[in-house]
Amino acid sequence: DEFRRTLQYVVNPGDPRQFLENFLKIGEGSTGIVCTAFDQSRDRQVAVKKMDLRKQQRRELLFNEVVVMRDYHHPNIVEMYNSYLVNDELWVLMEFMQGGALTDVA
Known part of the structure; x- marks a missing residue:
């Protein structure tokens, strides 16, 4: 569909499954x-956010997230390394931060 074609312009080419291994689910959210x-x-642990494009109510927000995170860098913000289209999912590779989900911070 058109959204998927547009998203291909902002994500990285290729398949991250060629260099990622040992996936372990650590959380789940609305997206x-x-x-x-x-x-x-790169010899490092990463966080991988996997979002099923077919289940998103506001897919344009995913597009915005990728573009903003890709272009914005600050020492106090989790770094986004790359993003990919994998079948019907958008995968966002990010800096892995130990300590649990942000929603658990009191």
Whole structure:
């Protein structure tokens, strides 16, 4: 569909499954799930946010999230490394922060 074609202009090309391994689900939210994985290409642990495009009520928000996170860098903000289209999912690879979900912070 048109949204998917538009999203392809802002995500990275390729398939991250070629260099990610050891996926472990650590959370779930309204837009999808979050896993940790090991990025073999960069020798680091990453967080992978997987969002099913078919289940999103406001898909334009996903587009905005990718563009803003990709272009915005600050030491106090979790860094987004890359984003990919994997079948019907948008995968966002981010800096893994230990300590649990932000919603658990008191």
